[in-house]
Amino acid sequence: MLIETAGGSITCDPWFLPQFLGSWFVFPRNDRLDPDLLAKVCHPDYLYISHIHADHLDERWLVEHMDKDTTVLLPGFPTGELERTLRSLGFHRFICTTDREELRLHDGLTIAIHTETSITDGPGGDSALVVSDGVSRVVNQNDCRTNDLDALRRHGPVDLHWLQYSGAIWYPMVYEESPDRLRELIAAKVESQTTRALRYVEAIDARAVVPSAGPPCFLDPELFGFNLITGDEATIFTDQPRFLAALAADGHDGILVVPGTTITLADGGIRIDHPMTSEEIDRIFTDKLDYLRDYQADWTPWLEQHRASWSAPTTDLLATITAWWEPLMRSAPTVCDAIGANCLLRLGDLDILLDFPAREVREWQDEPHAFRFEIRRELVETVVAARAHDWSNALFLSCRFRAWREGPFNEYVYNFFKSLSEERMVRTEAEALRKLSPDRGGIADETIVIDGYEMQRTCPHRGADLAVFGEVSGDDLVCTLHGWRFDLATGTCRNADDRALRIRQLGE
Ligand code: FES
Numbered sequence: 441m442l443i444e445t446a447g448g449s450i451t452c453d454p455w456f457l458p459q460f461l462g463s464w465f466v467f468p469r470n471d472r473l474d475p476d477l478l479a480k481v482c483h484p485d486y487l488y489i490s491h492i493h494a495d496h497l498d499e500r501w502l503v504e505h506m507d508k509d510t511t512v513l514l515p516g517f518p519t520g521e522l523e524r525t526l527r528s529l530g531f532h533r534f535i536c537t538t539d540r541e542e543l544r545l546h547d548g549l550t551i552a553i554h555t556e557t558s559i560t561d562g563p564g565g566d567s568a569l570v571v572s573d574g575v576s577r578v579v580n581q582n583d584c585r586t587n588d589l590d591a592l593r594r595h596g597p598v599d600l601h602w603l604q605y606s607g608a609i610w611y612p613m614v615y616e617e618s619p620d621r622l623r624e625l626i627a628a629k630v631e632s633q634t635t636r637a638l639r640y641v642e643a644i645d646a647r648a649v650v651p652s653a654g655p656p657c658f659l660d661p662e663l664f665g666f667n668l669i670t671g672d673e674a675t676i677f678t679d680q681p682r683f684l685a686a687l688a689a690d691g692h693d694g695i696l697v698v699p700g701t702t703i704t705l706a707d708g709g710i711r712i713d714h715p716m717t718s719e720e721i722d723r724i725f726t727d728k729l730d731y732l733r734d735y736q737a738d739w740t741p742w743l744e745q746h747r748a749s750w751s752a753p754t755t756d757l758l759a760t761i762t763a764w765w766e767p768l769m770r771s772a773p774t775v776c777d778a779i780g781a782n783c784l785l786r787l788g789d790l791d792i793l794l795d796f797p798a799r800e801v802r803e804w805q806d807e808p809h810a811f812r813f814e815i816r817r818e819l820v821e822t823v824v825a826a827r828a829h830d831w832s833n834a835l836f837l838s839c840r841f842r843a844w845r846e847g848p849f850n851e852y853v854y855n856f857f858k859s860l861s862e863e864r865m866v867r868t869e870a871e872a873l874r875k876l877s878p879d880r881g882g883i884a885d886e887t888i889v890i891d892g893y894e895m896q897r898t899c900p901h902r903g904a905d906l907a908v909f910g911e912v913s914g915d916d917l918v919c920t921l922h923g924w925r926f927d928l929a930t931g932t933c934r935n936a937d938d939r940a941l942r943i944r945q946l947g948e
Pocket of ligand 1: 899901902904923
């Protein structure tokens with residue numbers, strides 16, 4: 441997204457090259473942008489990278505195309521990972537912002553960057569950008585699951601709200617489930633991501649909503665089934681027209697954009713100019729299979745080359761992982777205890793057991809386990825060779841694996857895989873300690889009432905304010921931030937055994 445104002449321009453999250461081990465491609469394609477527009481994208485006054493996931497921080501493209509003298513607007517994250525990465529790419533001008541605080545960059549250009557810093561936001565954090573030229577205001581929320589909607593609203597009325605709605609996760613598609621159960625899980629996931637997006641839409645109450653930051657498309661033949669084409673595919677990656685229909689059904693105005701679309705806010709109006717005819721735009725979605733096949737044909741040589749770059753098996757993979765992860769396990773006893781079971785990595789000719797209770801990594805000898813990942817060995821070799829600190833970013837988002845778990849979701853398993861450096865694991869352990877200790881203080885101790893039920897104010901999943909995100913649905917209280925459900929009668933969590941909600945029906 442390129443924002444132009446009289447006070448300066450901001451390029452936001454320029455993503456052009458396929459990411460996540462060649463899995464995610466930009467959709468609709470942006471590899472044929474008008475050269476004049478591309479030049480503006482590459483030479484703005486400011487660059488904003490919302491967070492360090494590769495579909496927002498496209499490192500190779502930034503190195504090859506972006507003007508390194510551009511001033512970077514840095515979110516106020518708790519770690520310096522984003523700044524360090526951008527410096528390593530050649531950027532040298534930075535403005536550090538403070539969470540939620542407005543900053544005047546120039547006459548007619550004020551910004552505020554809101555950050556989310558929970559480990560599950562991908563330990564480096566995620567952020568949303570508010571931009572005002574003194575007349576109009578744009579919120580670029582992208583995929584930041586902000587918890588404090590009041591803070592985002594407080595800057596004033598919003599004209600355009602750019603929002604992710606399509607999900608960006610491997611769950612549940614990669615899980616070993618029966619086809620029927622998988623359909624159920626996918627339907628529930630799509631419903632919860634749509635409900636969450638609509639909740640944001642209501643709260644920001646912009647004049648118009650722009651579906652953005654997703655979905656990706658999948659051009660590798662192995663993954664092509666993750667594209668939603670007929671509507672029947674087993675995938676969570678819904679698309680723009682489907683979300684625009686949900687918006688319209690809820691009474692909100694939405695704007696369909698494709699790469700190259702310009703939205704002009706001037707004289708109280710909203711003008712939209714597309715780089716192609718509306719029939720051509722419609723065809724992207726109505727003839728999606730043809731569109732994706734053409735796109736695939738153009739990128740097949742790239743994909744072949746990319747796949748050939750995956751690392752060959754080494755002789756010391758087990759020793760390398762052991763030397764790397766055992767110290768991390770020992771430094772994070774709360775995380776390991778919260779996982780509380782063995783996790784098996786099946787890599788074809790090598791099975792590695794992560795014994796979290798004993799803080800050990802070793803070859804599997806048929807011991808029981810509660811979590812299992814089946815991953816092609818060369819992919820693990822590739823991320824190990826790169827010493828990737830965040831396997832959610834480096835590996836899992838590729839959807840190139842299978843997973844199984846014995847019981848319910850355990851966020852600490854993924855938190856471990858997202859924190860494979862000392863710097864990250866220190867924060868992950870501290871957050872686990874904070875979450876799992878009985879006395880968390882703040883609004884955790886407050887209660888609220890929703891539809892005759894009194895309950896704790898924070899969601900046991902990731903602490904969302906249920907006064908904002910809580911909703912009674914059938915027999916459940918649903919937290920619409922991620923769709924977790926709690927039995928209204930008992931508070932039992934339907935997503936994880938150890939996350940009951942304190943709740944009681946008033947008058948009982
Ligand atoms: S915070 Fe995730 S479902 Fe409530």
